[in-house]
Amino acid sequence: MKTSPSIEDLIGIEYSKLGFFREAQEKITQLRASTRELERRRQQIQAILDGITDVMAVISPEGRITSVNHVFYDVFEKVSPVGRICHQVFRDSTSPCGRCPARIALKSNRLCRQEHVLTIAGVPRHFEITASPLRDPHGHPCHVLLLKRDVTVERQYQAKLSHAEKMSAVGLLAAGVAHEINNPLTAILGFAQAILRHLPEARNRVPDDFGVKLEEYMQIILEESTRCREIVQSLLAFSRPHSGSQSPVNLNQCVQETLKLVRYRIKEDPKVRLQQELDESLPPILGAPSELKQLFLNLLLNALDASHESGITVLVRTYVRDDERICLEVQDTGCGMHRESLPKIFDPFFTTKPVGQGTGMGLSMCYSIAQAHNASIEVESKPHKGSTFRVVFGKIP
DSSP: OOOOOOHHHHHHHHHHHHHHHHHHHHHHHHHHHHHHHHHHHHHHHHHHHHHOSSEEEEEOTTSBEEEEOHHHHHHSTTOOOTTSBHHHHHHOOSSOOTTOHHHHHHHHTSOEEEEEEEEETTEEEEEEEEEEEEEOTTSOEEEEEEEEEEOHHHHHHHHHHHHHHHHHHHHHHHHHHHHHHHHHHHHHHHHHHHHHHHHHHHGGGSOHHHHHHHHHHHHHHHHHHHHHHHHHHHHHHHHSOOOOOOEEEOHHHHHHHHHHHHHHHHHHOTTEEEEEEEOTTOOOEEEOHHHHHHHHHHHHHHHHTTOBTTBEEEEEEEEEETTTEEEEEEEEOSOOOOTTTGGGTTSTTOOOSOTTSOOSOHHHHHHHHHHHTTOEEEEEEETTTEEEEEEEEEOOO
16 A cells, blocks of 8 residues: 655655756756857858858868858859859859869868869859868868959959060060161162162163063062061061150041041952941040051951951941940951960961961050050950950040
8 A cells, every 4th residue: 555755755856856947947048058159159150251252162072062151142143052063053064073173172181272264144254262171070071161262353464464574575576676687678678679670771681581580580579578678667666665645636536537548448349348336425535646546557457357258347436335434446247266366366476367468566566555555455256257356445534
């Protein structure tokens, strides 16, 4: 027969329950404090990550993005990255990258640096990528921290600096070579012209066939020497420092006056169609008129030389872009250029024309004149479609 618990036993049981509840309440309080501290630290870490000016993403071993910072959304707009495979997000590709920096970092358990070109909104941009393995308590890599720094502007400035140094060196070389060649070339031209001038007087003293061949040979010497002289003049013009004196210039007027120089060539060739779209309200720019005319003439002749059998249409435009820039554009429907040629077109002596039909100095002079006017030249070209050269000037402050 069971006996009823005594009052002392009941009080002891209640005290035990009370102690358990107090202990549970203390643990709940501690847990809440720990949760608040964890949330505070999480927010602090997220603030640090969001303060990083580079694109940041954490990648799982399977290649899925687990978290990103705010800069990611500034660069890759309208993209929901979390949970998606990284190469789908960054490259819009169904297959992994050939040398994926995240995979290399995970496999080697070491930092990996690479530079990639990603196309964002149709524009190619250079990114310096750093993949750093995140390790578990045992030191094994479990995730990868991926940092992508946009170095597009940096690479553009490096390319411009390299090109400017190359142009300067070529300019010095061109000046020396031109002066050394100019004197003997003048003598060759002078004597060739003298022989041709006196040749009719000597015809009766030499065999007919020899006289005909001699005249033919001297004519070739004269033509080729004249072509050499044109190259020398181009070298001298390229090496000569541009005028430092600039004044407000009506760009449309420069265009119209330059077009008069090539009217004869356009009229002689029925396959050439010239169109003009000049903005009559175009504000003036700071520049040297003679140099601006030379720049436009070179671009125009370059467009005319791109003609093919079916003919060519050349469109000359002037307009204001973004209320800040003044543009001179020469567009043609000629043969165009391959992508491989585009980085070289402003290099001295580079030409895509057949041998004997170009010195390769025209576009180099355009680049040099544009630089002297704090302007830039934008180029778009597709094979068999044509090319567009756009000179972008700044407004007068």
